[in-house]
Structure formats: C-alpha cells, structure tokens
Amino acid sequence: xxxxxxDVLIIGSGAAGLSASxxxxxxxxxxxxxxxxxxxxxxxxxxxxxxxxxxxWSLNGDSEETYFKDIEESGRGLSDPVLAKILAGEITxxxxxxxxxxxxxxxxxxxxxxxxxxxxxxxxxxxSARKGKTGLGILQxxxxxxxxxxxxxxxxxxxxxxxxxxxxxxxxxxxxxxLTETKLSIIHAKTVILATGGMGQLYPVTSNPVQATGDGFxxxxxxxxxxxxxxxxxxxxxxxxxxxxxxxxxxSFYHYSKLYNKDGHRFMADYEPETLExxxxxxxxxxxxxxxxxxxxxxxxxxxxxVTHTTDRVKSDFPHEYExxxxxxxxxxxxxxxxxxxxxxxxxxxQIDGNGASSVPGLYVTGxxxxxxxxxxxxxxxxxxxxxxxxxxxxxxxxxxxxxxxNRLFPSADVSEWLQKLTGDSPVRGKKGxxxxxxxxxxxxxxxxxxxxxxxxxxxxxxxxxLEEIDVLLKEAKAPSLxxxxxxxxxxxxxxxxxxxxxxxxxxxMHRTESRGAHYNKDxxxxxxxxxxxxxxYQDERFICLRQPLKGDR
Amino acid sequence: xxxxxxxxxxxxxxxxxFEVAYxxxxxxxxxxxxxxxxxxPAIAYRFSCRTGLCATCMMMINGKPGLSCMAMGKPGxxxxxxxxxxPKGHTIRDLVxxx
Numbered sequence: 001x002x003x004x005x006x007d008v009l010i011i012g013s014g015a016a017g018l019s020a021s022x023x024x025x026x027x028x029x030x031x032x033x034x035x036x037x038x039x040x041x042x043x044x045x046x047x048x049x050x051x052x053x054x055x056x057w058s059l060n061g062d063s064e065e066t067y068f069k070d071i072e073e074s075g076r077g078l079s080d081p082v083l084a085k086i087l088a089g090e091i092t093x094x095x096x097x098x099x100x101x102x103x104x105x106x107x108x109x110x111x112x113x114x115x116x117x118x119x120x121x122x123x124x125x126x127x128s129a130r131k132g133k134t135g136l137g138i139l140q141x142x143x144x145x146x147x148x149x150x151x152x153x154x155x156x157x158x159x160x161x162x163x164x165x166x167x168x169x170x171x172x173x174x175x176x177x178x179l180t181e182t183k184l185s186i187i188h189a190k191t192v193i194l195a196t197g198g199m200g201q202l203y204p205v206t207s208n209p210v211q212a213t214g215d216g217f218x219x220x221x222x223x224x225x226x227x228x229x230x231x232x233x234x235x236x237x238x239x240x241x242x243x244x245x246x247x248x249x250x251x252s253f254y255h256y257s258k259l260y261n262k263d264g265h266r267f268m269a270d271y272e273p274e275t276l277e278x279x280x281x282x283x284x285x286x287x288x289x290x291x292x293x294x295x296x297x298x299x300x301x302x303x304x305x306x307v308t309h310t311t312d313r314v315k316s317d318f319p320h321e322y323e324x325x326x327x328x329x330x331x332x333x334x335x336x337x338x339x340x341x342x343x344x345x346x347x348x349x350x351q352i353d354g355n356g357a358s359s360v361p362g363l364y365v366t367g368x369x370x371x372x373x374x375x376x377x378x379x380x381x382x383x384x385x386x387x388x389x390x391x392x393x394x395x396x397x398x399x400x401x402x403x404x405x406x407n408r409l410f411p412s413a414d415v416s417e418w419l420q421k422l423t424g425d426s427p428v429r430g431k432k433g434x435x436x437x438x439x440x441x442x443x444x445x446x447x448x449x450x451x452x453x454x455x456x457x458x459x460x461x462x463x464x465x466x467l468e469e470i471d472v473l474l475k476e477a478k479a480p481s482l483x484x485x486x487x488x489x490x491x492x493x494x495x496x497x498x499x500x501x502x503x504x505x506x507x508x509x510m511h512r513t514e515s516r517g518a519h520y521n522k523d524x525x526x527x528x529x530x531x532x533x534x535x536x537x538y539q540d541e542r543f544i545c546l547r548q549p550l551k552g553d554r
Numbered sequence: 555x556x557x558x559x560x561x562x563x564x565x566x567x568x569x570x571x572f573e574v575a576y577x578x579x580x581x582x583x584x585x586x587x588x589x590x591x592x593x594x595p596a597i598a599y600r601f602s603c604r605t606g607l608c609a610t611c612m613m614m615i616n617g618k619p620g621l622s623c624m625a626m627g628k629p630g631x632x633x634x635x636x637x638x639x640x641p642k643g644h645t646i647r648d649l650v651x652x653x
Contacts, residue, residue, distance in 0.1 A: 037600070037602055037610065038600070038602070038608075038610050038653040039653070041602060041608045041609070041610050041653075042602045042608070042610070043602075046602065046603045046607050046608045047603050047605060047607055133607060135607075136607060157653045158646075158653070180646050180652070209602040209603045209604070209608070210601060210602055210604070211602060243579045244579065244584070245579060245580065245581045245583075245584055245604075245623075246604070246605070248604075249604075249605055320606075320607075324605060324606065327624070328579075329579075435595060437590065437591055437595070480595075481595055481596035483596045483598070483647060484598065484646050484647040484650075485598040485600070485646050485647050485648075485650045486595070486596040486597070486598055486647075487590050487595070487596075487597060487598065487599065488590075488595040488596055
C-alpha cells in the first residue's frame, strides 16, 4: 500500500475545496487536493448560476447588516450568527480577489455589473459570471490560480476516500482508493479539510451531481465529528419532473413564474397570499408537496409552472436553463412545465467554528459539508458565497495549524475490512447479494418515503428500520468488479457513505419534534417555543442524537 | 418500450455489443446507465452534472464528439448507436479518459 505525505489534505475540489487549497498553498504549506471524480468538475459548484454578493455594484440600501439580517431571518432561528456575520463581512474581499485573478462578472446593457433579484433576499444582490455559468467561471479562476501555486499545490483526480484516519482522537489523514490503479493508499496529513459537498443523491430526484452522496458527513461521523441540524434538507421547490433525463433540473426563475395545480388553481394564493411564488424555498416546497399529497398534482406527482407571460425575461436572464428546457421538449413559450421539489442542499452538516474547525482536532470542514451558516433555510445564491468565504478561512487556518506541527502522526489504521472487500480476497466476494446500484436505489426510496419534504413520526421510524435492513444488505452485498474505474466499485463505496449519512439525517429528524425551516413533520406542525439544534455523533457503531440549546440560551 | 443496438469500442481490440431497452426520450447517458444496470456492471464511464455543464461525460457518439448527458440516443447510419472514448489522451478504460 502506498503512503503519501502532505501538510494539508483537502478532500473535494468544488468551490469550497479549491478556495481552501489556494489560500492554504499561499501560506507555503504543501497541499494535496483529491477528488473522486475529475478535479474542478465534479461537484455542485459546476451548476451554480449566480452568487449573492456585496461590492461596488451593490444597490443603494444594501449593507453587511442587511445581508446578515436576511440570512438570520431565513435561518428560522438556527443560523449561527457568528458564521453569518463573517459571511456578510468578508464576501466583498473574496469576490474582489477572484476578479483580480481573472473572473469577469456579467454586465448589463449599460456595461455595469448586472445585479439580480433572488427570492428571500430583501434587496437584489446576486451577480453572475460567464452568462450565468457562474460556478464554472469561479472553478476555472481557482484552477488557474492553483496552477500558479503548483510548487505547493498538487491535485489528484479519481481517488475516493474510504475513511479518515485518526490517532489519539486527532485526524491524521485518510484511507483512499485510487479508481484508476484500483489500489488502496494512505495519505498522512497534519490537517485535513473536508469539502465534499452535499448529499442530494440520497433522494431519487435531485438537482445535485452524481457525486453528491454525502461522503463528507459519513467520513466526519467516522472520525468522531458532531453533525448539527442534519434534518435540515432543502428541497429545491421548482425543478423539472419530466422528462426523466432532466428530472431534478433546477428552475432559477421560479419567482417570475405562476404555479398551478392540476385543477388550474394558482395555489400559492392559499399559502402565501402576499408573496405568491416569490417566497423562500422551504415554504414553496411544502406548498407544492402538500398540493400533490392532497391529490391535486399531475400523474407524475408534479404541479405546473407557467412562464408564458414573461418568456423573454426568462430567456435573457437565464439563457442556459431556457435552452435546456427547449432542448428537452419543454417549450416555455407555449407550454407549462411539470415541476416539483428536488433534493438540493443540506443546511445541516459538520459543526464548525468561524475558521471551519470541527470538534475533532486536525479536521476542518467547509462548503456544504459544514453546517450552521444557513440554519433552517439557505437563501438562494448563498452557497457559492459560503464556499468562497469559509473555504478561504478553512484553508488559512488549516495551513497555520499545519505549520505549527512538526511531525506527522502515524495512525494505526484498521483497513482490513476495506482491504478484504476491495482487493478481491473477501470470503463474501461472489455473484450473490444485491448490487451496489440497487442498494443506492433502495436508500433513495427509503429517504423519499420517510424523510422527504413532508415527514411524520411513523415515516421516520420506518425509515430508521429500513436503513438498518439496508445495512445488512450492505454486509452481504455483491463485491464489486475491481477493473479500473468500474462504475460498480464507485457505487459500492458510495453506498456505504450514503447509509451512514442517511441514518444521521433520520436520527436528527426524529429528535426535532417540531416543524422548523426545511424540516416539516405533520405530527408536529408547529414551532416549539425554545429553539434548539440537533447534534448527531457516531460512537461504537451507534448514533447518538442530542438537543443543544442555542448559544445564549445555555 | 423498444430496443436500441449499441456498440461500444472499449479499446483497440475489443468491441462490445448490447441490445438495450430504449425509449426516444433517453439520452446517451441514460442508455449507458441501462447497460451498467442490466448488462455490464463493470463498464467504465464518467459523468457528473447531467446538465451539459461539466463536460466530463464527453465521448465519441456515432463518430462525433458529444456530451453523453445532452445527446439523445439515436442509432447512426449503420443502425448502431456507436460509442467510443475521445481519441486524444490516455484512456483509463472503456469510455473514461485520464483527466
């Protein structure tokens, strides 16, 4: 088994991981960025359309204070004010740095930076690059910067992380599997940054890329980290339901649209009479799921989105999305589209401080894998902002901690189970058992039924039970083909991370006996008077979930 | 549901043929997933965003480079949907190029 040494190991190469890598490498530490897919092309960042910002382009009336208040308001009491303040305070500097490194913001017809409105923000503050392919533009800017730091910064594509390694309760590296060479390696690092993105693939319909299987939450749990508010899964309200090949594709212009149920009624008038469709994602998802749940949806379990009154605006503000719809036979000029909620983002995640440090020494977390900033509902276009600001902070903090540590610790890793499964010596290796792909599908259907937009006590209990059953299936699962880059070996490893993350979500959801933010339990539809966080940890193969009072309530 | 004949040029000396359950709204990527699920669990292919942005799923489709998540699955002139890795660079296996 190969042993690789670095100072800072970064797992994941979306905006969060690459931002961290650039700031860590600038400090002179040796940085290694790994990704289970192609570096810089495998996370949710790729699909991000706009970024919320403050800058020279901000409209009159916008300020750090206003931005902070919007995040707090949207977070339903769960947003960490320390993190929200940092975000509002540092976003300008981070975007200006990206501009200095070559990012060009899109401009309007007056050649001024175009500023867009986004539902939930009290003032227009979203900007874009590369005509709405903002995520791609940011990734390319970071990759270019990373290349200029190549003496300190290495990247490694197509290597998937199996477990974090710990020694004396400190994270000291990772056990990884190289998909190309089909072999295990150990990476020793003084600090590790998890930037593995989200978990949309735990659900059957998701806007997320195929890699979003919740690996980071599972890795953090395995290393002893505390996960906060994991029940807070955001469903993107308006995503295409049909055709199947684009199911989950997000419609960013839903605040321009009119939503109708199958009876032709514009139902948002019943739920949010003042704002109608221009409301926050949690409210919209719940309204749409309720309409479908009460039998007022289409055969595909969808509602109708109509933009025929404003197609020109849609076409000019969101050209990629418009083209995509037309390409797949959804002609928005004359037809309504069938839409519904898709798993989109998890506000919960590994608990961090303002520098991205987790509760486990040596382990930092940033981007979607970290929890706390967004509380119970993430505002649109705040995901990239989070990645820029907290990626930079985690990178800097991890690098300075690494610089202070002389020797790496060499953990005694128990890799026997993985070795057995992945090197072909396993006694259970054979053709029997459920395929890794089918196990993934089972997890998705359990989460959809028990832990989707509308939850219930009974549904959550059933989900917990079914996930235990899937655990058994996993133990007896068919061993994967070990040919280079076989899809099956990827699914085999990811399905293990998916189950652990799914269990954490279900545990957290069972412990929130109220409906707050993105978590709606029909058996507890109201709010409890004193807000609290749910905190999940994993010890001796058992999940422990506690309620934690908010800061200031203790 | 009908079927589509698929030919995958896996490397210099091996071509695989598959008869895949098919409907006209399937993209090339949907067809490859069908092959993975029902015909060959070891098939190697790369994709991520499914929406034409990341470009990691690019391959030769009926002799022309294209994004498998965006191209609709249609047979070429010889009656086969023919898939192959991009010609440039090192092929890890099947349809996957080194990045």
